[in-house]
Amino acid sequence: MMQEKILEILKSKSGYVSGEEISSHLKVSRQALWKHIQELRDLGYDIIAVPHLGYQLVELPDRLFPQEVTSGLETKFIGKNIHYQESVSSTMDLALELGMQGAPEGSVVLAESQSKGRGRLGRSWISPKYKGIYLSLILRPKISPLQSPLLTILCAVGLCEAIKEATQIEPQIKWPNDILINQKKIAGILTELNAEMDEVRFVAIGIGLNVNTEKKDLISTATSLKEELGQELNRVELLRAIFRKIESNYLLFRENKRREIIEKWRDYNTTLGKRVKILFHHQHLEGQAVDIDPDGALLVRKDSGVIQKITSGDVMHCR
Numbered sequence: 001m002m003q004e005k006i007l008e009i010l011k012s013k014s015g016y017v018s019g020e021e022i023s024s025h026l027k028v029s030r031q032a033l034w035k036h037i038q039e040l041r042d043l044g045y046d047i048i049a050v051p052h053l054g055y056q057l058v059e060l061p062d063r064l065f066p067q068e069v070t071s072g073l074e075t076k077f078i079g080k081n082i083h084y085q086e087s088v089s090s091t092m093d094l095a096l097e098l099g100m101q102g103a104p105e106g107s108v109v110l111a112e113s114q115s116k117g118r119g120r121l122g123r124s125w126i127s128p129k130y131k132g133i134y135l136s137l138i139l140r141p142k143i144s145p146l147q148s149p150l151l152t153i154l155c156a157v158g159l160c161e162a163i164k165e166a167t168q169i170e171p172q173i174k175w176p177n178d179i180l181i182n183q184k185k186i187a188g189i190l191t192e193l194n195a196e197m198d199e200v201r202f203v204a205i206g207i208g209l210n211v212n213t214e215k216k217d218l219i220s221t222a223t224s225l226k227e228e229l230g231q232e233l234n235r236v237e238l239l240r241a242i243f244r245k246i247e248s249n250y251l252l253f254r255e256n257k258r259r260e261i262i263e264k265w266r267d268y269n270t271t272l273g274k275r276v277k278i279l280f281h282h283q284h285l286e287g288q289a290v291d292i293d294p295d296g297a298l299l300v301r302k303d304s305g306v307i308q309k310i311t312s313g314d315v316m317h318c319r
């Protein structure tokens with residue numbers, strides 16, 4: 001791609017690069033170069049042109065363009081193959097389709113906005129344009145469907161590690177997979193399986209993260225990194241960190257170092273030790289959240305003393 005090559009040259013220099021230099025290097029005419037520069041400007045790249053000096057890239061667009069995300073991406077497979085859309089109904093729909101067509105492990109559907117972003121338990125995920133990170137990641141682990149909660153857990157850990165690295169804020173995880181900052185929800189994870197009885201074909205893991213989302217677009221129980229930090233964050237850099245951290249946790253999972261993941265999850269979690277109310281299989285249940293098991297299920301000690309294993313559901317922390 002000529003545009004990418006031009007960007008590469010502009011990014012490698014801090015000052016001006018002469019049109020002469022670029023066009024001879026890429027073997028295009030000065031006129032063709034000018035046309036490509038115009039196209040880049042239309043995409044939001046702020047490129048100034050000064051006669052006798054040349055071109056200078058002064059600002060990158062606030063977009064999650066795949067070429068920006070993949071340049072400098074330090075992963076082996078996650079995020080190498082990005083399907084980028086300005087707007088979609090839900091990245092999950094596209095990811096499930098791509099998964100069925102055989103998209104390789106690590107493929108990602110990434111959107112700037114969603115009209116029907118969905119959450120767990122039939123909820124919706126509000127996805128204002130250019131403000132958040134909305135993605136679905138395709139993984140092909142060789143596991144039974146029963147082990148899939150651990151995938152969600154490792155993604156939650158990866159997401160927390162990336163948020164912490166980028167912002168110095170330590171988020172918390174509410175079981176199973178709500179990411180909170182100051183008691184308010186900043187991100188959610190939704191895992192959908194395509195599986196046989198005893199074997200997962202692929203999973204689509206949906207992640208919604210409120211990055212630069214404005215207060216007016218947030219419900220009262222939600223927040224964004226911008227709200228918490230008081231400043232906007234570069235979504236591209238954050239996204240690269242998310243891919244890197246999720247991949248390293250997924251590699252732990254593949255190497256059977258699942259205890260390590262659970263231990264990290266424990267450090268971020270805010271549910272264990274609390275008294276909880278849970279809606280589980282149309283049943284209300286109350287007790288003390290005592291542990292999670294190796295598959296990621298929550299263990300709750302009811303007042304009768306009986307320990308119940310919860311694999312999914314909606315948790316409310318009491319008091």
Ligand code: BTN
Pocket residue numbers: 089090091092114116117118119120121123125133134135136178187188189190206207208209
């Ligand atoms: C939850 O907290 O209930 C999970 C929310 C998951 C939202 C993300 S946004 C990207 C992906 N596409 C969707 O439609 N949902 C997930």
